[in-house]
Amino acid sequence: PPYLDLDRLEARAREQLPASVYDYYAGGAETETTMAEAPASWRSWRLRPRVLRGTARVRLGTELLGTPVRTPIGIAPWAYQGMAHPDGELATARGAAARGALMTVSTSATHTLEEVAAAADGPQWFQLYRLHSNRHTDDLARRAGDAGYRALVLTVDVPLLGRRRRDLRHRFALPAGLRMANHPPEGDQPTLSDLATATWTFDDIARFGELSGLPVIVKGVLRGDDAARCVQAGASAVWVSTHGGRQVDPAIASAHALPEVVEAVGADVEIYADGGIRTGSDVLTALALGASAVFLGRPCVWGLATGGADGVAGVLAGLGEELTHTMALCGLDDVRSVPRDTITPAR
Amino acid sequence: PPYLDLDRLEARAREQLPASVYDYYAGGAETETTMAEAPASWRSWRLRPRVLRGTARVRLGTELLGTPVRTPIGIAPWAYQGMAHPDGELATARGAAARGALMTVSTSATHTLEEVAAAADGPQWFQLYRLHSNRHTDDLARRAGDAGYRALVLTVDVPLLGRRRRDLRHRFALPAGLRMANHPPEGDQPTLSDLATATWTFDDIARFGELSGLPVIVKGVLRGDDAARCVQAGASAVWVSTHGGRQVDPAIASAHALPEVVEAVGADVEIYADGGIRTGSDVLTALALGASAVFLGRPCVWGLATGGADGVAGVLAGLGEELTHTMALCGLDDVRSVPRDTITPAR
Amino acid sequence: PPYLDLDRLEARAREQLPASVYDYYAGGAETETTMAEAPASWRSWRLRPRVLRGTARVRLGTELLGTPVRTPIGIAPWAYQGMAHPDGELATARGAAARGALMTVSTSATHTLEEVAAAADGPQWFQLYRLHSNRHTDDLARRAGDAGYRALVLTVDVPLLGRRRRDLRHRFALPAGLRMANHPPEGDQPTLSDLATATWTFDDIARFGELSGLPVIVKGVLRGDDAARCVQAGASAVWVSTHGGRQVDPAIASAHALPEVVEAVGADVEIYADGGIRTGSDVLTALALGASAVFLGRPCVWGLATGGADGVAGVLAGLGEELTHTMALCGLDDVRSVPRDTITPAR
Amino acid sequence: PPYLDLDRLEARAREQLPASVYDYYAGGAETETTMAEAPASWRSWRLRPRVLRGTARVRLGTELLGTPVRTPIGIAPWAYQGMAHPDGELATARGAAARGALMTVSTSATHTLEEVAAAADGPQWFQLYRLHSNRHTDDLARRAGDAGYRALVLTVDVPLLGRRRRDLRHRFALPAGLRMANHPPEGDQPTLSDLATATWTFDDIARFGELSGLPVIVKGVLRGDDAARCVQAGASAVWVSTHGGRQVDPAIASAHALPEVVEAVGADVEIYADGGIRTGSDVLTALALGASAVFLGRPCVWGLATGGADGVAGVLAGLGEELTHTMALCGLDDVRSVPRDTITPAR
Numbered sequence A, B, C, D: 001p002p003y004l005d006l007d008r009l010e011a012r013a014r015e016q017l018p019a020s021v022y023d024y025y026a027g028g029a030e031t032e033t034t035m036a037e038a039p040a041s042w043r044s045w046r047l048r049p050r051v052l053r054g055t056a057r058v059r060l061g062t063e064l065l066g067t068p069v070r071t072p073i074g075i076a077p078w079a080y081q082g083m084a085h086p087d088g089e090l091a092t093a094r095g096a097a098a099r100g101a102l103m104t105v106s107t108s109a110t111h112t113l114e115e116v117a118a119a120a121d122g123p124q125w126f127q128l129y130r131l132h133s134n135r136h137t138d139d140l141a142r143r144a145g146d147a148g149y150r151a152l153v154l155t156v157d158v159p160l161l162g163r164r165r166r167d168l169r170h171r172f173a174l175p176a177g178l179r180m181a182n183h184p185p186e187g188d189q190p191t192l193s194d195l196a197t198a199t200w201t202f203d204d205i206a207r208f209g210e211l212s213g214l215p216v217i218v219k220g221v222l223r224g225d226d227a228a229r230c231v232q233a234g235a236s237a238v239w240v241s242t243h244g245g246r247q248v249d250p251a252i253a254s255a256h257a258l259p260e261v262v263e264a265v266g267a268d269v270e271i272y273a274d275g276g277i278r279t280g281s282d283v284l285t286a287l288a289l290g291a292s293a294v295f296l297g298r299p300c301v302w303g304l305a306t307g308g309a310d311g312v313a314g315v316l317a318g319l320g321e322e323l324t325h326t327m328a329l330c331g332l333d334d335v336r337s338v339p340r341d342t343i344t345p346a347r
């Protein structure tokens, strides 16, 4: 149709993909409550348009940690993109670059971080997981700095994997023929002292900053107090996320956690949000609540699965158009200064 | 049936009209959230009837900007009435006049503003859009004054057209044989300086007042601060509206914006409201919230499509009867003084 | 079934009655919002049972305006009982007397007020409507006093009849063979001065008290300020009611109006409530909110239609049993002193 | 499936059991409102996970009234377990012991309290009902002390049995071949003075403590004031419960009553909760609200019916795994110190 129809896009992707792959992408943890609530939580706000402002042209461009982007809508890191399209992360990178959008590349990619960095010249961040030996993880951080990534995203909401019932049912595993390209060579095993430090702590923020030489973003924060501690510990930005409802369930929605994070650290650092962003007005709501940018997970999955790089670019373009249009109708012309009173709670 | 059944009226209209025309009339912007919520938002209030008041006869008559009307229920401006009935706006004008109701005539009419003014002797307002060259728009304002309209309604919620998915799907266009009667002659093009001033500003309120010699009403206001600025800028009245949910989506409902507009400017100017008004109790709720009058969009569309002038008059009569009845049962006898405490939030 | 199943009772009544009669009994005004919300509004409270109170026997008996009754659950006045059962009001009177419950007899009965008074020796109130000439209405009040009724119930929520769509569709009228037994002889017409005073005022309360020699109850009050004025004007009790959702729609529910009425006049007079009472816990909720008694409309209609006097008695017995049981489980033993904190808002 | 699927477990149990037995287990009182709301009420809270806490291993072990248990998820007392499985309470006891979980044994068991105590060496409490003569009831309390039970649970929400419509319809009775093992010999009848004291009072708490030599837990408390009186009267713990929605209906949900009980007595005694606990996050929510332990009713019924001791152990294991997982994802490692701010109201 002559507008972005995400439901239809998902339906088409579902037809093309094996059920276990579709479910891996589409599913969430436990009862999938948090996943289901995410889009609705953005829509628990209503817009309060301004009139007679003489607004001419809407500007979507902004800077994120000093990197110029053409849109505040970026691509969240998601794993195993080779299952969705033969070119996997390379296609996503090209789609993002075509729209001037930031792409976040997952540790669990099916191409190496250097390959994705080389695939397109758009701005990219590298997302780091604690999956392997400390040595290998440190190595990934250093390689990200070397490969030209603009920031390191520490995903902290996976001390262990969420219990995703669909995947447990399918006994999901990466299909044959695809590689975990950033995983260590077979022989590499966590040492005893690796296992002693079971998960990351706030100290790791500064450490990874030094290792990579990059600003560090902490992804997966849902509390104001945690956000403040991240900033004290050296984080350049905080990314409010429930990991697409794939980890804690039923966790508070990003849209409901965002205000307390903004209140706790708003003046000091950039704040991003993701989870259930599906329309231009969802984006505008997040910006009004204090986010500098938002990120898309599943919408880009369906774009990639159905159209490769073009599919990804199409999703970004469609949502960008909705955002532009809605801002113009609301008398706003700059994503960098969306007033808080643009929104009011729905009743 | 022996009472006004709007659902049935709409169903009959739907049967008669081409799908693309029905959808043009019935549809809203984006996900149609605002449109869907409009009727429900009036019904988020409950009535608190008064007893033993000896109420005898209910008076619906009032004055709007000095013009006497027999009912506080007017007809909102809506475009392309020729698609609904061969007589288009002329029939609506006759239906309105038959009931002593105010009619607002759209710029996007299929008869010229002079033709509609001449069609009936009921009170009329002219609604102005910023669609053309400044010269032509100014000209429409002057002609409205000359043609005997009682006020000029500036619709300010269309800096650009809302994204109505139904219309995008149908690639909706005015059917052959119908003319945009108030549009300029083919040759007229916006000048470069027209385009420089992309949308109206508060200054245009006074300017159009002078051009037309008429009181100016600003239609499409949803915020108290905007309403106050309109009044400061010379508006005689403010019309709270979401444009039937056809522009910003999801915008705050008129019923929820009305109280803050009343609070901001209530004492100084008249306030009107529209959007989802479907019953006499909806009207009473709007009056209790501080509106001096309400306006109907789609109900009159269905009336016109199914019954021409009589259909329009029938809708006005039906709602008027419901309003009279409900007021009498609530111990109220005058639409000009409905106490605020007639209503309480539904639970 | 071995418990009171009101849904089943209504279904059976529906099978037996002509559609227009069933709809007359079952229906409400306008969109039937108030009617539909009534039962739900009592259930917007939850019970907070007390334990270890050593409660032995629950007493349902109380006094209403000095008249002893065996249960706080009375029968509301409802019209045209002859359509439901050949014995009409006489059967209802017998059913009520069998359970020691108060019966309120409607002006619109199909037996004269004297006939109903003579039909059983249970306590009865007479409900007065303003339907006829002042002379005839005054006469009814006097006759009620003479016939042994214990109080006069002025129904003040019918300055004119609610618009009940089902009845309008059926063009409902009293079936042939039934008489409006309390109506004046054919010749009696309202005089010009009757028509001048279109509805009752607060002054009529004292006037009817004197005419009848009975305490006066005002039925149909939904506001605290109105309740206070009724008491000042001489009312002995106030009856909170939406007339079963048959008059103003959408009016505030009785359950939501009751607290403000109690707050306004609680200490001074007795307060009753009706509308949507369907379970023993609904009754207990009303008592906790400050009602001295509750009244049943439709449940008794279905009881009468399906079982005559026994059917009515069965409904009263069934609800009484539920009330007894629930009170015992809540550690309460006396309907005359149900603490307010027995309930808390549902969430 | 490779995770605990309680809906499926219940469906399988339903297939195996006679309808009247299934309904006895599954049903609640009156309109089953309280029963239906119980699971939803725990889910009216959302989790606020903590990140970067370096959490290593989650410990589920705790002490309840001084008795060590391996999990804060215990088994609530439920009657007539012989209908679900030939080994009845003995199987449940073995399943509980296998997981180190506390089992509460009902007075209405199909094996004597001594038999159940001997069936497994896990920690057990005995639940006392007031069903018989005072002499027999006192005797049960003494026998519980002698048999090695660690505490006596006085169930105080059954001054009389709730009206369970399903059971009334089935005319439910214990199937032939099963015995009420803790009931008195046939000849034992309540004396006149037994009947005079119709239900227990607060004084019975201390009395039963002395008779049994055990700490006394009061089960079925839903109010803060009642909880405080229980503690003053000598209770060692308070168990917040609606009896699975089988007594008062519509009673406040345990999840909504728990906070006021914690507020009233939290510092002084242990508090437990049950009713609608179905997921690990429900357990975590209860702990965050101040409970020291939670108890399962129906989930264990379905476990026993479908798998005997193993079925019971499987339910305990499944929920324990969910709790462990959710706690780890929330950055928590000890069930004995779950901070209140782990949860926030859902919106």
Ligand SMILES: Cc1cc2nc3c(=O)[nH]c(=O)nc-3n(C[C@H](O)[C@H](O)[C@H](O)COP(=O)(O)O)c2cc1C
Residues within 6 Å of the ligand: A024, A025, A026, A038, A076, A077, A078, A079, A106, A107, A108, A127, A155, A219, A241, A242, A243, A244, A245, A246, A274, A275, A276, A277, A295, A296, A297, A298, A299
């Ligand atoms: C299939 C899938 C895989 C994901 N893989 C990762 C990942 O490797 N690293 C990460 O930080 N987040 C990952 N996420 C979470 C996303 O970055 C993002 O937080 C989430 O998808 C946003 O929600 P949305 O899908 O509703 O837009 C994944 C999400 C999905 C749906």
Ligand SMILES: Cc1cc2nc3c(=O)[nH]c(=O)nc-3n(C[C@H](O)[C@H](O)[C@H](O)COP(=O)(O)O)c2cc1C
Residues within 6 Å of the ligand: B024, B025, B026, B038, B076, B077, B078, B079, B106, B107, B108, B127, B155, B219, B241, B242, B243, B244, B245, B246, B274, B275, B276, B277, B295, B296, B297, B298, B299
């Ligand atoms: C088919 C249609 C066309 C409309 N055209 C105009 C218009 O030309 N000018 C204008 O100011 N408003 C226009 N409106 C908005 C109406 O004036 C009014 O705000 C709205 O219809 C009220 O909501 P309702 O349809 O729910 O009653 C239009 C609305 C509809 C439904």
Ligand SMILES: Cc1cc2nc3c(=O)[nH]c(=O)nc-3n(C[C@H](O)[C@H](O)[C@H](O)COP(=O)(O)O)c2cc1C
Residues within 6 Å of the ligand: C024, C025, C026, C038, C076, C077, C078, C079, C106, C107, C108, C127, C155, C219, C241, C242, C243, C244, C245, C246, C274, C275, C276, C277, C295, C296, C297, C298, C299
């Ligand atoms: C069929 C019917 C007829 C009624 N007739 C009268 C009447 O004659 N006088 C009166 O005061 N109220 C009348 N009522 C209102 C009842 O007294 C009472 O307020 C209402 O029925 C209570 O609500 P319920 O039906 O939900 O229990 C009538 C109600 C019904 C349903």
Ligand SMILES: Cc1cc2nc3c(=O)[nH]c(=O)nc-3n(C[C@H](O)[C@H](O)[C@H](O)COP(=O)(O)O)c2cc1C
Residues within 6 Å of the ligand: D024, D025, D026, D038, D076, D077, D078, D079, D106, D107, D108, D127, D155, D219, D241, D242, D243, D244, D245, D246, D274, D275, D276, D277, D295, D296, D297, D298, D299
């Ligand atoms: C079939 C059944 C029988 C029960 N029997 C008893 C009992 O004998 N004694 C008692 O104190 N509670 C009894 N209960 C209540 C439970 O102890 C517990 O409070 C309730 O089941 C918890 O709710 P849930 O079933 O939603 O987990 C019973 C509950 C059920 C479902």
